[in-house]
Amino acid sequence: MRTVHTNPLFPLQSATPRRLTSFLILHSQCSLAFTFSFPQFNAPNSDTFKHTEFLSLPLMRFSLTLSKTPFLAPIMASGSVSGSASLVWFRKGLRIHDNPALEYASKGSKSVYPVFVIDPHYMEPDPNAFSPGSTLAGLNRIRFLLESLVDLDLSLKKLGSRLLILKGEPSEVVIRCLKEWDIKKLCFEYDTEPYYQALDKKVKDYASTAGVEVFSPVSHTLFNPVDIIQKNGGRPAMSYQSFLKLAGQPSWASSPLSMSISSLPPIADVGSCEITEVPTVEELGYRDYEQDELMPFRGGESEALKRLRESISNKEWVANFEKPKGDPSAYAKPATTVLSPYLKFGCLSSRYFYQCLINVYKDVKKHTSPPVSLVGQLLWRDFFYTVAFGTPNFDRMKGNRICKQIPWNNDDELLAAWREARTGYPWIDAIMVQLRKWGWMHHLARHCVACFLTRGDLFVHWEKGRDVFERLLIDSDWAINNGNWMWLSCSSFFYQYNRIYSPVSFGKKYDPNGNYIRHFLPVLKDMPKQYIYEPWTAPLSVQTQAKCIIGRDYPKPWLVISLWSPSMVSHDSASKECKRKLGEAYALNQKLNGQVSEDDLKNLRRKLEENKEQESGSRRQKQKL
DNA sequence: AGATGGTTGCCGTA
DNA sequence: TACGGCAACCATCT
Numbered sequence: 001m002r003t004v005h006t007n008p009l010f011p012l013q014s015a016t017p018r019r020l021t022s023f024l025i026l027h028s029q030c031s032l033a034f035t036f037s038f039p040q041f042n043a044p045n046s047d048t049f050k051h052t053e054f055l056s057l058p059l060m061r062f063s064l065t066l067s068k069t070p071f072l073a074p075i076m077a078s079g080s081v082s083g084s085a086s087l088v089w090f091r092k093g094l095r096i097h098d099n100p101a102l103e104y105a106s107k108g109s110k111s112v113y114p115v116f117v118i119d120p121h122y123m124e125p126d127p128n129a130f131s132p133g134s135t136l137a138g139l140n141r142i143r144f145l146l147e148s149l150v151d152l153d154l155s156l157k158k159l160g161s162r163l164l165i166l167k168g169e170p171s172e173v174v175i176r177c178l179k180e181w182d183i184k185k186l187c188f189e190y191d192t193e194p195y196y197q198a199l200d201k202k203v204k205d206y207a208s209t210a211g212v213e214v215f216s217p218v219s220h221t222l223f224n225p226v227d228i229i230q231k232n233g234g235r236p237a238m239s240y241q242s243f244l245k246l247a248g249q250p251s252w253a254s255s256p257l258s259m260s261i262s263s264l265p266p267i268a269d270v271g272s273c274e275i276t277e278v279p280t281v282e283e284l285g286y287r288d289y290e291q292d293e294l295m296p297f298r299g300g301e302s303e304a305l306k307r308l309r310e311s312i313s314n315k316e317w318v319a320n321f322e323k324p325k326g327d328p329s330a331y332a333k334p335a336t337t338v339l340s341p342y343l344k345f346g347c348l349s350s351r352y353f354y355q356c357l358i359n360v361y362k363d364v365k366k367h368t369s370p371p372v373s374l375v376g377q378l379l380w381r382d383f384f385y386t387v388a389f390g391t392p393n394f395d396r397m398k399g400n401r402i403c404k405q406i407p408w409n410n411d412d413e414l415l416a417a418w419r420e421a422r423t424g425y426p427w428i429d430a431i432m433v434q435l436r437k438w439g440w441m442h443h444l445a446r447h448c449v450a451c452f453l454t455r456g457d458l459f460v461h462w463e464k465g466r467d468v469f470e471r472l473l474i475d476s477d478w479a480i481n482n483g484n485w486m487w488l489s490c491s492s493f494f495y496q497y498n499r500i501y502s503p504v505s506f507g508k509k510y511d512p513n514g515n516y517i518r519h520f521l522p523v524l525k526d527m528p529k530q531y532i533y534e535p536w537t538a539p540l541s542v543q544t545q546a547k548c549i550i551g552r553d554y555p556k557p558w559l560v561i562s563l564w565s566p567s568m569v570s571h572d573s574a575s576k577e578c579k580r581k582l583g584e585a586y587a588l589n590q591k592l593n594g595q596v597s598e599d600d601l602k603n604l605r606r607k608l609e610e611n612k613e614q615e616s617g618s619r620r621q622k623q624k625l
Numbered sequence: 626a627g628a629t630g631g632t633t634g635c636c637g638t639a
Numbered sequence: 640t641a642c643g644g645c646a647a648c649c650a651t652c653t
């Protein structure tokens with residue numbers, strides 16, 4: 001196919017019938033009607049489209065007629081096509097406000113291509129996964145992401161642009177776009193996650209050989225993790241308090257953030273790249289999934305800002321916010337802002353949120369402080385981002401210098417019971433149902449189930465629980481999720497392994513009637529309140545009355561607990577055993593100064609087994625006596 | 626080396 | 640509602 005140079009009024013550096021067609025189709029949602037023909041191919045009027053009103057433009061090598069449409073105005077005004085094209089690569093940062101990458105691209109570019117690449121591994125159905133969704137993400141988060149993309153696309157359209165959706169391995173797709181569209185500036189938000197570090201390296205390497213300018217600002221967090229690590233002599237702070245000291249006030253805190261963009265340069269020719277609209281979940285291949293309760297949080301920047309306004313409009317609430325005092329059983333009206341999923345995808349700028357909170361604090365007499373305040377929550381986020389960025393193998397136990405080496409078990413049956421909400425502890429199971437249905441639970445509820453799976457009861461490896469959260473949470477965030485799993489399993493940051501959440505009394509003190517359990521575990525909805533946290537203690541007559549026979553309609557807890565140790569029959573005995581194991585593991589870590597090898601762990605496992613046999617042996621003897 | 630404090634445990638007591 | 644005991648961890652600061 002021959003390349004044809006276009007009229008300077010038309011923002012195509014080179015045009016072929018195919019490219020022109022894709023450009024016109026691309027803009028057809030502007031209710032554009034047009035005709036054009038390619039006389040040089042000796043096929044006049046062969047590609048004639050329906051037209052309404054004509055504006056004839058004499059072209060150098062072919063003739064083209066276009067209708068007068070709004071989208072033409074910026075194209076006509078943009079003048080010469082010799083100016084540069086920029087590509088904005090959206091990954092997180094799915095917003096217009098406080099978006100330095102978008103802002104930079106919009107200035108001094110003749111055209112801007114806003115791109116989102118759909119990675120099939122992240123989006124397309126995986127029939128082997130344990131829940132509806134892809135290999136990497138549950139359907140709730142995929143839906144949340146798609147909603148965020150639709151919202152971003154709408155906002156971009158209001159600015160005279162749109163979101164270009166492409167499919168494939170992201171670095172390959174972006175590099176192809178850079179070539180195809182002759183991009184001079186590539187702009188995307190800097191990302192500290194290892195996945196993006198590796199991905200971005202590929203793209204940056206290509207850009208530097210091709211002479212493409214790369215602009216990659218830090219705008220996902222309050223601070224640049226690199227700065228904080230440097231301030232601390234190259235190692236991230238391991239405690240929140242020392243992090244606070246290092247971080248201080250963010251440099252941008254008192255200057256206004258760029259909250260809007262008046263207009264964007266147009267998208268030019270998209271060439272042979274296949275562009276689509278934001279797909280629906282059905283278009284991605286999700287068809288026969290059950291949807292008994294719709295997850296109540298909708299994705300997108302507009303929703304994020306609405307939610308933010310609602311949260312900060314109650315100044316007293318903001319000023320008095322104390323995270324540990326929130327009620328984890330409140331589901332109809334959650335005790336927190338539920339802005340975490342919006343922060344995760346960057347629908348909401350953490351810096352804007354921070355400024356809003358500081359402004360509320362200025363208007364009230366007194367307010368709470370980190371770590372428990374709302375600002376404190378944003379700082380926790382930065383704390384985990386910083387330590388995660390500065391710690392190799394942060395998402396693993398092995399080779400992770402901040403992680404205690406502990407002989408966790410890898411029992412898939414125990415894991416499955418926990419994951420599928422059949423531990424027999426209603427408080428734990430209800431939380432796991434909320435995770436699956438909503439993709440969101442209160443922070444303290446997450447603590448309860450994470451503690452139960454790891455150091456509290458089942459002694460399953462924290463990485464297994466991490467994987468389940470990573471998949472199912474709509475706000476799952478690599479740094480924060482891994483950090484919190486290490487925290488809860490007493491592998492790092494927090495070490496007081498005697499403090500174990502009770503799967504019975506913790507929930508009861510917030511919700512004595514068990515409304516939360518009744519809502520997420522309807523099988524127990526008629527269980528009297530005095531039994532609802534421990535239904536196996538209910539007399540059979542009560543179970544019959546409640547139409548819930550324990551062991552038939554809802555599991556007995558000791559069946560699960562005894563899976564990993566036949567002598568374990570209750571939370572009491574399981575948690576005692578966990579404490580004993582952790583005590584031994586801690587002693588080994590201390591003795592070997594953290595340099596615990598796989599053999600050392602194997603030996604410790606053997607030793608713990610021997611002890612257990614001796615103990616249960618002596619217990620049997622005592623019972624006989 | 627010793628002191629201090631640590632986002633959010635549980636239970637019993639007053 | 641607020642405490643002390645439980646048993647005793649760690650990172651950080653002095």
